[in-house]
Amino acid sequence: MSHARGLRGLIFATIAMTMAALALVFFYAPLDADQGFVQKIFYIHVPMAIVSLCGFVLGALLAIGHLRTGDRKWDLRSYVAIHMSLIFGVAALIMGSIWAKASWGHWWVWDDPTLVSFLIVLLLFATYQPLRFAIEDPERQARYASVFAVVAGAFVPLNFIAVRLSQGFVHPRVLTLTGGNLPGSMRLTFTVAVLAVALLFATLCIFELSAKRTRIELRRLRRELLGDDAVAALRRSAAPS
Amino acid sequence: MTTVRDDPTAAASAHADGATRPRPPSSLRTARILLAKDLLLELRSLETLPAMALFSITTFVIFHFALDRTTVSGQLAAGILAGTLLFASMLAINRLFVAEREQGGFDGFLLAPVDRTALLLAKAAALFLFLVVLEVVAVPAFAVLLLGPALGARLGGIVVVLLLADVALAVIGTLVSAIAVHTRARDLIGPIVGLPLLIPALIGTARGLGSVLSAHGSHWPPGKWLAIVALYDLVFALLAYAVFDFLLED
Amino acid sequence: MSTTAVELRGLVRRFGERTALQGLTVSLPAGATLAVLGRNGAGKSTLLRILATLLRPHGGEAAVLGESLPRRAFAVRARIGYIGHDPLLYRDLSARENLRYHAQLRGVSPVRIEGLLEAVGMRGRGDEPVRSLSAGMVQRLAVCRGVLHDPELLLLDEPRANLDPGASRLVEDMIGRPAGVTRVLTSHDPLEALAEADLVLGLRDGRVEFAGRADDVDPERVEELYL
Numbered sequence: 001m002s003h004a005r006g007l008r009g010l011i012f013a014t015i016a017m018t019m020a021a022l023a024l025v026f027f028y029a030p031l032d033a034d035q036g037f038v039q040k041i042f043y044i045h046v047p048m049a050i051v052s053l054c055g056f057v058l059g060a061l062l063a064i065g066h067l068r069t070g071d072r073k074w075d076l077r078s079y080v081a082i083h084m085s086l087i088f089g090v091a092a093l094i095m096g097s098i099w100a101k102a103s104w105g106h107w108w109v110w111d112d113p114t115l116v117s118f119l120i121v122l123l124l125f126a127t128y129q130p131l132r133f134a135i136e137d138p139e140r141q142a143r144y145a146s147v148f149a150v151v152a153g154a155f156v157p158l159n160f161i162a163v164r165l166s167q168g169f170v171h172p173r174v175l176t177l178t179g180g181n182l183p184g185s186m187r188l189t190f191t192v193a194v195l196a197v198a199l200l201f202a203t204l205c206i207f208e209l210s211a212k213r214t215r216i217e218l219r220r221l222r223r224e225l226l227g228d229d230a231v232a233a234l235r236r237s238a239a240p241s
Numbered sequence: 242m243t244t245v246r247d248d249p250t251a252a253a254s255a256h257a258d259g260a261t262r263p264r265p266p267s268s269l270r271t272a273r274i275l276l277a278k279d280l281l282l283e284l285r286s287l288e289t290l291p292a293m294a295l296f297s298i299t300t301f302v303i304f305h306f307a308l309d310r311t312t313v314s315g316q317l318a319a320g321i322l323a324g325t326l327l328f329a330s331m332l333a334i335n336r337l338f339v340a341e342r343e344q345g346g347f348d349g350f351l352l353a354p355v356d357r358t359a360l361l362l363a364k365a366a367a368l369f370l371f372l373v374v375l376e377v378v379a380v381p382a383f384a385v386l387l388l389g390p391a392l393g394a395r396l397g398g399i400v401v402v403l404l405l406a407d408v409a410l411a412v413i414g415t416l417v418s419a420i421a422v423h424t425r426a427r428d429l430i431g432p433i434v435g436l437p438l439l440i441p442a443l444i445g446t447a448r449g450l451g452s453v454l455s456a457h458g459s460h461w462p463p464g465k466w467l468a469i470v471a472l473y474d475l476v477f478a479l480l481a482y483a484v485f486d487f488l489l490e491d
Numbered sequence: 492m493s494t495t496a497v498e499l500r501g502l503v504r505r506f507g508e509r510t511a512l513q514g515l516t517v518s519l520p521a522g523a524t525l526a527v528l529g530r531n532g533a534g535k536s537t538l539l540r541i542l543a544t545l546l547r548p549h550g551g552e553a554a555v556l557g558e559s560l561p562r563r564a565f566a567v568r569a570r571i572g573y574i575g576h577d578p579l580l581y582r583d584l585s586a587r588e589n590l591r592y593h594a595q596l597r598g599v600s601p602v603r604i605e606g607l608l609e610a611v612g613m614r615g616r617g618d619e620p621v622r623s624l625s626a627g628m629v630q631r632l633a634v635c636r637g638v639l640h641d642p643e644l645l646l647l648d649e650p651r652a653n654l655d656p657g658a659s660r661l662v663e664d665m666i667g668r669p670a671g672v673t674r675v676l677t678s679h680d681p682l683e684a685l686a687e688a689d690l691v692l693g694l695r696d697g698r699v700e701f702a703g704r705a706d707d708v709d710p711e712r713v714e715e716l717y718l
Binding site: 152158 | 423473
């Protein structure tokens with residue numbers, strides 16, 4: 001399991017942290033006075049959103065690594081980070097929507113600048129895979145995807161600032177990421193939840209990375225042993241190979 | 242600095258001894274050469290500009306029917322104008338590098354001993370100029386067809402906002418176009434990648450115009466929106482400058 | 492300055508999983524002509540594009556006119572002339588406008604353009620858009636474009652395509668042996684290429700099948716290359 005070094009330890013840590021988080025959410029964190037039980041979605045929605053955004057920025061940093069070194073393994077890491085962040089991001093968005101519906105009766109609210117910015121960021125990163133798929137030459141695909149990842153990564157903070165400034169005021173009934181005023185018990189639960197989601201993200205990324213690397217290695221060995229012609233050409237794909 | 246171009250005798254004796262090698266143009270001069278070539282090509286073929294103008298005017302007509310309004314003002318007017326210009330710019334963005342791609346322009350440029358970032362500068366300048374020409378047609382058309390408040394006193398405010406917006410469109414448009422032109426789904430990738438990237442600039446532009454186009458109140462855009470668009474322009478210009486070379490190398 | 496115009500050692504270039512060039516090694520002295528032979532897909536055009544600095548080597552070493560690629564590619568671009576399959580001319584611009592554009596990009600005086608047009612017999616049609624010219628005329632213009640800046644090294648990928656014997660004779664002074672510069676060329680007609688070459692490189696699937704002096708090569712081996 002050379003491509004999955006440390007994966008086992010990571011899986012255990014993730015399970016442990018997730019169980020701790022669930023325990024805290026259901027048995028320790030106080031019930032919200034206004035929203036009741038439904039408010040507890042906050043403990044998964046917000047951490048997923050935070051991890052997703054950090055993942056996009058991580059993808060951008062890894063892409064810089066690829067552009068500077070030309071080594072395609074950085075592109076593979078960047079791809080996995082962005083790919084996983086998009087999944088987490090869509091999940092966070094859906095959960096936010098459920099929360100909004102349960103609390104205030106609307107599936108979507110424009111009042112919250114963070115939610116709106118998040119949607120725009122997802123709309124941008126959703127084009128990452130179609131872009132990759134549309135470029136057939138693997139070297140160029142990796143290079144262009146990295147350029148995109150860098151630009152999109154820089155876009156994330158700029159977008160949040162611009163959208164926030166466009167709101168007249170921050171509406172009080174807000175699904176924000178401001179953990180600043182959380183009481184102690186909520187803060188602890190929230191922190192553990194963030195750690196749990198982050199560990200889950202890392203585990204899934206390493207899992208996907210090791211699967212891809214193994215497949216690449218396998219293909220390389222088959223080509224070496226059987227000759228180029230015996231191994232069928234790769235289908236067009238968005239994933240690095 | 243006189244280049245060899247100004248001194249024919251030196252060029253005439255350009256032997257392989259290296260002593261009288263022609264001197265390649267500077268970055269800025271290269272950008273000017275490229276820009277002149279693009280403007281000449283557009284003048285010859287007249288493909289992009291008329292299409293953008295027609296598209297804009299047709300869109301105004303569509304908005305009239307879609308909204309069932311004969312006049313608009315304030316934020317609604319700003320939204321229609323900014324949105325229409327944004328979508329019309331997509332037409333130019335889709336075509337920006339097509340001649341290079343299809344007629345060997347990339348190779349022709351990459352073979353030359355010049356600074357490659359000059360291509361970014363030239364294309365962004367060309368796109369900027371196309372947008373300005375478009376606005377010279379589209380803004381009066383908008384004023385005639387849909388705008389309630391009078392154009393005259395507001396023209397200065399509109400020009401300022403749109404010029405800043407044009408810089409954002411030019412820089413991001415060039416970047417996105419350079420990415421898209423090497424893909425198979427060229428016409429699709431440009432808009433889906435470019436539009437989200439342009440949203441912050443659109444926010445500043447639409448809000449800025451909203452104040453200008455309102456029936457009452459100041460005819461100048463609030464500084465806040467101008468600052469947002471200007472800063473966005475600056476950041477993306479630097480970003481584009483940093484990454485553009487990676488799009489050209491092979 | 493080095494008297495070796497082109498020096499390759501173990502040159503590698505990949506396209507995705509396929510290796511287009513595998514370990515090419517060749518040394519071309521200044522002033523000599525190298526003919527690159529092989530079937531379609533053997534790697535001839537790829538090799539020329541690498542020498543033209545349009546593609547970067549993925550492995551091995553490459554030095555053109557004493558400058559190492561890709562690190563020093565910018566230093567050597569002004570001294571190389573590349574004529575490939577694509578004429579690199581804008582179809583909506585005239586011959587003069589195209590040549591002026593390329594001249595400007597290289598800091599070459601536009602007075603050379605008239606002389607070049609005259610040499611290929613295109614002076615009278617210099618102001619028509621390229622799209623209205625025949626394939627042979629376009630190829631003649633492409634040759635003008637390639638030699639506009641008096642390059643020390645010519646990279647010619649099937650330079651006589653579309654040229655009838657008359658036109659071929661016209662460009663001989665510019666890109667043939669009389670030009671007196673180092674040349675690397677390919678041709679759809681291997682024997683024709685061999686006739687004007689000093690050295691020859693035979694490629695099959697990106698690998699060197701044979702290499703050596705053009706005089707010494709066995710015509711049968713050349714034929715086998717294309718089977």
